[in-house]
Amino acid sequence: MGEDTFRILLVDLDEQKGDLIHFGDPTQALGGSGLGAELFAAYGRKDLPADDPEQPLIFAIGPLTAYFPLMSKVVLAFKSPYHQQYAESHAGGRLAMAMRFAGYDAMVIRGSARTPSCLIVGARRMEVRDVHYLWGQDVLATGKWLRKIYKGHSGHRSILRIGPAGEKQVAYASINVDTYRHFGRLGGGAIMGAKNLKGIIVIGDSNLDLSQGKEYRNLYKTIYRQITDSSAMRKYHDLGTPENMIPLNEMQAVPWRNMQTTHDDAAVQISGERFAEELLLRKTACAGCPVGCIHVGLLRENFASGYEYIYRQVSYDHEPIFAAGSMLGVTQAGDVLMLLEEMERQGLDVISAGVALAWATEALDRGHITERETLYPLKFGEAKGYQQAIRQLGGRANEFYHFLGQGTLAAAKHYGGEDFACVLGQEMAGYATGEAFFVSQAYGLRHSHLDSAGYGFDQKAAGKNEWAAVEFFLEEERRRVQLTCMVSCLFARNVYTEERLQECLSSVGLKKMASNISRQAKQVQANRWRLKFECGYDPSQIAIPKRFKQVRNWKGPVDEAFMEKLSKSYRLATAEVAKAGRFAATQSSESD
């Protein structure tokens, strides 16, 4: 990519053809989040449902992808089947680097394949291959088969696939990327399912000449040293994000058993320390990241008498441990891995699946549903029942699992129990830190804990000024959008300051982009909000359920009045931001 135009691969699954186009202005759209939004504005259909074949699935990298450490993520832009709005999800693995070396700034996939298919893309290749025999296979088996089906370029390719949940269009089906990473949230996997797309293989088989001189090489070295020597990054490598479990639990800020409480002494049993000491097998990394934050645990299973064991490797993080552990009252680390592995096989977003089953457990206990619906007994702490339920959810085995597969709130609306549905725009992430986090997830663009770090604001002694909180959310969002346009891993947010990003862009010859970055990141922020509102987002339709108002943590009970004031202010502010959205890019008529 230069500063003139983006290089985009358009794929039409109906016709099994591709087109290579020049698109947009990189000095305006930047890349990643900005490019995804521009492409959705050009190719997305706001008037059609998310699962319509015409809807695009857009994978976008950024101007610094592969050029610097931790520039290792891909933005997926799409219309979500979860809420029928514009959505973004991010994933690492090898995909970003594979796309860089395949030579595409973005891939836009439209249409629906005639039979279950795998899209194979490289610098010199584009093929839609029939893989109908893989339909119904779980995510791990599909990965193995796809590696056999396409044998070349081991280590220099990325393999994406969906499981039964994506095929059945569970609204929070994930896309698995290279086994241990995911486009997890908001149902990208269901869109692949709707397109009859079981897998995508991206081959990074070209090489780029570096005309940049010493300035670039020295800057790379400086940043590499900063990342590998810094204690701030070490935490992601050592215990990883699960190091949060004990401190958050001490603050009474971990949701336990469908957030009936926020503290449990059993936290120590599912802590980062316990996982590391007893189950950690090894660590691995996304391509281009020397941190290595992916923690892979050993799941050892006794399948018969006579000391018969099998073993599996399951990645874990704070959010998955919250979703398959504390939220379900599961306090044995091995059981948490067992549930995560099952969610992985089904191709479910683990946060949503865990929170949905936590709601189902309480709904069963309170009599809103019976075992006729759940098919298996669900009790907090009893992992075997959850393992079965996850399989039913992935396959949408009956009407109940069909509703639950549309989202916890969809099921609660049908069966009752909305008060205790832990949903903030989508199923909550693992922080019961208080008003700012609850509001920031409920009304944030991606309904993600990563949108604007509301949990960080909760932990500041910032008082209860709703406009100070809104200002914090919006500036934090802008700062993060700047990174997700590049596309950086957000773990590197303290390394890649605005000044550092400008240096990086200049060193690779993108000087105009470097001088524009702050202003254009703000523009991208507005553009994303505009798309969300234009898809029908109505924040007044999102209510924060009663359960969140009953939370007590280290600060005392949640201040309901403050939460209400903050909700209103943030909703107003985002509607105002959306008004500044504008899309300049148009497709060039000229093909490569």
Add this chain to the structure above:
Amino acid sequence: MKALRPTRMERCIGCYSCSLACARMVHSSLSWQRAGIRIHSAGGLSTGFEAQLCLACDPAPCVAACPTDAFSQRRGGGVKVKRETCIRCGSCAQACPVDAVYMDLESGYPVVCIHCGRCVPFCPHSCLEMVDTTNGKKADG
């Protein structure tokens, strides 16, 4: 005389920093292939990683196979590459028993590890090291 050895690959996290460093500093490229050391997963990410690089043979079969003396024997093992006389025939790559020579798709020239060690400080898990292959005897470079 030293040669690059991937002595602790079981520690590898698959970050590709070594390949990227070689491509960047030796070949002025952004690539995970145009590098003397290339990383592959051994049958999926759950089975770990392998490094593909020159084993520093002495005598080196690729040198014997080269028809134009573009590859010559490096003392201590491996090869010295003289690109000016390379005719891009690929005989070196065919002769290598461990597929350590990569034929660059864009330029057509062979890419092979020159045992310079510039990738070593970029490995975050110390998987790589420079090992003395001449028992400390002085050798030319």
